[in-house]
Amino acid sequence: MPYPQAYSKLKQLGEKPSKEFSKNPNATLAAVFASAYVRFYNYEVKDKTYYGAIKTAIEIYMIKAKTGKLPDKLPEAMPKDLFSCKDFQYEKTSEGFILRCQGKDLGKDETYEYEFKVKK
Numbered sequence: 001m002p003y004p005q006a007y008s009k010l011k012q013l014g015e016k017p018s019k020e021f022s023k024n025p026n027a028t029l030a031a032v033f034a035s036a037y038v039r040f041y042n043y044e045v046k047d048k049t050y051y052g053a054i055k056t057a058i059e060i061y062m063i064k065a066k067t068g069k070l071p072d073k074l075p076e077a078m079p080k081d082l083f084s085c086k087d088f089q090y091e092k093t094s095e096g097f098i099l100r101c102q103g104k105d106l107g108k109d110e111t112y113e114y115e116f117k118v119k120k
Contacts, residue, residue: 002085003045007106010038042107045082052079053099053114056088060097064118070097083112 001009013034056078063071074090081088084103091098096117104111 003083003103004106006041007038010034010041013037038107042105046105046112049082049101049112050114052082053088055079056099057097057114057116060090060116061118070118 011034056074059075059078060071063075070092072092074087078087080086081101081103083101083105086102088099089102091100093115096115098113098115100113101111
């Protein structure tokens, strides 16, 4: 399930009306832990997105080592930004490159970017 939908469902879990809780004790327990589930889920998505950016950066560094220059676009079949399920935005800079997420961390209302430097 894509991040925005999963995040929304986990948030809703903790917001169910109390009538449902009296009918189903399991729902009560799930709702009590729902905010923790949301935080853990966010940490997992953030960590996996970070490691995807690292893997993508390594591939870009390998292209730079082989060709002597940074590629103009991302290599094919790289890990996705898990906040949006899309490719990272790739931008070359004077010192290296930036990989930017296209989706926001809904728990922090923040979009992450990862800056990588290249020795001249």
